[in-house]
Amino acid sequence: MLSINKNTVADFDYIKDQVLDSIDSFIYTKDLQGNYTYVNQAVLNLFEKSLDQVIGFADTNFFDLSLSKELKNNDREVIEKGIRVENEESSFIRAKNEVRIFKVVKKPLFDLHGNVIGICGISTDITVEKKLQEQVAEQSFLLDTMLNNIDSHIYVKDSERTFLYVNTRTADLFGNSAANIIGKKDIDILPKNIADHFYTSDKKVFETKTKQVIEETVKDEKGNNCHYISTKVPFNQPGKLPAIIGFSTEVTELFELKEKFKQLANIDSLTNLYNRRYFTLHIEKEYLRAKRYSHPMTLISIDIDHFKSINDKYGHPGGDQILIAVANKLKASLRQTDILARIGGEEFSIILPNTSIASAIQFAERIRVEQSELRITGEWDSEASISVSIGVSSLLTGDKSFDELLSRTDKALYQAKKSGRNRVCHL
Numbered sequence: 001m002l003s004i005n006k007n008t009v010a011d012f013d014y015i016k017d018q019v020l021d022s023i024d025s026f027i028y029t030k031d032l033q034g035n036y037t038y039v040n041q042a043v044l045n046l047f048e049k050s051l052d053q054v055i056g057f058a059d060t061n062f063f064d065l066s067l068s069k070e071l072k073n074n075d076r077e078v079i080e081k082g083i084r085v086e087n088e089e090s091s092f093i094r095a096k097n098e099v100r101i102f103k104v105v106k107k108p109l110f111d112l113h114g115n116v117i118g119i120c121g122i123s124t125d126i127t128v129e130k131k132l133q134e135q136v137a138e139q140s141f142l143l144d145t146m147l148n149n150i151d152s153h154i155y156v157k158d159s160e161r162t163f164l165y166v167n168t169r170t171a172d173l174f175g176n177s178a179a180n181i182i183g184k185k186d187i188d189i190l191p192k193n194i195a196d197h198f199y200t201s202d203k204k205v206f207e208t209k210t211k212q213v214i215e216e217t218v219k220d221e222k223g224n225n226c227h228y229i230s231t232k233v234p235f236n237q238p239g240k241l242p243a244i245i246g247f248s249t250e251v252t253e254l255f256e257l258k259e260k261f262k263q264l265a266n267i268d269s270l271t272n273l274y275n276r277r278y279f280t281l282h283i284e285k286e287y288l289r290a291k292r293y294s295h296p297m298t299l300i301s302i303d304i305d306h307f308k309s310i311n312d313k314y315g316h317p318g319g320d321q322i323l324i325a326v327a328n329k330l331k332a333s334l335r336q337t338d339i340l341a342r343i344g345g346e347e348f349s350i351i352l353p354n355t356s357i358a359s360a361i362q363f364a365e366r367i368r369v370e371q372s373e374l375r376i377t378g379e380w381d382s383e384a385s386i387s388v389s390i391g392v393s394s395l396l397t398g399d400k401s402f403d404e405l406l407s408r409t410d411k412a413l414y415q416a417k418k419s420g421r422n423r424v425c426h427l
């Protein structure tokens with residue numbers, strides 16, 4: 001049989017106090033007036049008071065209650081309703097001169113007849129945890145705001161092609177919500193050919209474990225080409241599948257602008273034919289190709305006769321219109337592989353790859369006739385007509401550079417001029 005004597009109770013109280021005092025949580029009881037009837041050591045440490053400075057005293061001595069609203073409300077709720085309250089309290093501690101946040105559990109204390117005679121509370125300081133949570137929430141908000149407003153598509157995808165993250169821009173591009181995309185595979189979200197196209201470069205990151213910068217071109221739903229610069233970096237977390245973080249920026253406008261600039265640099269603005277710069281680049285290329293494969297290559301030089309007099313007769317703007325008409329007629333005579341350029345004022349050249357001198361002479365003669373039959377109308381009374389002189393020359397086995405071909409063609413043109421114009425000469 002268990003016998004309890006005075007000493008056993010004292011021992012038990014002593015042990016209980018030791019246990020309660022060794023707990024980091026704040027344990028306390030208060031009477032109905034809100035005066036403390038018990039506090040453990042943690043409470044004394046928090047208040048920086050001794051036991052007799054706390055027992056019998058109310059919270060107003062230890063908290064700034066104007067800044068500790070939940071404390072009073074929670075206490076009132078427990079006492080008035082006789083219920084257990086579990087809540088968070090943010091309280092200003094006078095001794096520490098700072099606000100601390102507590103997770104509190106407060107219960108009513110009853111007498112033998114079931115009347116509420118006070119409250120018992122256990123509070124745990126969660127200030128650091130809360131601050132960390134706030135910091136994480138703040139950083140996550142900041143990151144979300146940045147990722148969702150940046151002009152790039154950002155996504156995280158694992159090696160099994162499952163999206164782990166997409167920003168709003170990516171979700172919009174895929175025509176779905178981020179919540180619907182995350183957790184799904186690219187092939188479940190995108191048309192197979194597009195998903196596979198993206199996965200080809202994803203795979204490269206998984207295989208090489210290094211960052212890849214790729215230019216990607218994808219057709220949108222209207223069939224237009226969209227150009228992207230994509231940077232994909234490996235993202236590995238212990239215990240998880242390898243993943244990549246992708247940043248894709250649409251550069252369609254820039255790409256098209258670049259292409260336009262490239263074109264403009266090569267195009268003559270008056271006639272829209274290639275200019276001398278493009279011609280020079282290409283004649284060298286064609287020359288090297290013809291040399292390497294021992295293919296024939298012929299050059300034609302065309303010069304409008306007495307263009308100075310045409311300018312004098314029709315004025316400079318009239319002369320421009322005639323140049324455009326001549327250019328258009330020349331363009332219409334070309335084969336797909338021929339390269340036509342305006343290389344000077346009223347001078348044009350045609351590179352004829354894979355063409356023998358005999359066929360080139362025939363072609364030049366056809367051009368000469370077509371040009372002489374041109375009737376050009378404009379802001380003048382009669383129809384304007386012109387003639388052209390043409391020089392033709394082919395690449396010879398002994399040629400050391402394309403300059404030799406160029407100079408032979410020029411000489412042939414000079415001969416055509418010298419021998420009366422409106423004719424084709426060849427060398």
Ligand SMILES: Nc1nc2c(ncn2[C@@H]2O[C@H](COP(=O)(O)OP(=O)(O)OP(=O)(O)O)[C@@H](O)[C@H]2O)c(=O)[nH]1
Nearest residue numbers: 303304305306307308309311316317319320345346
């Ligand atoms: N309208 C116009 N004229 C140009 C342009 N570029 C050059 N010219 C003119 O073309 C004329 C070329 O004259 P020339 O080189 O003396 O030769 P030509 O009068 O054609 O005589 P031949 O070539 O000997 O038959 C000059 O009057 C230039 O001012 C241009 O872009 N527009």
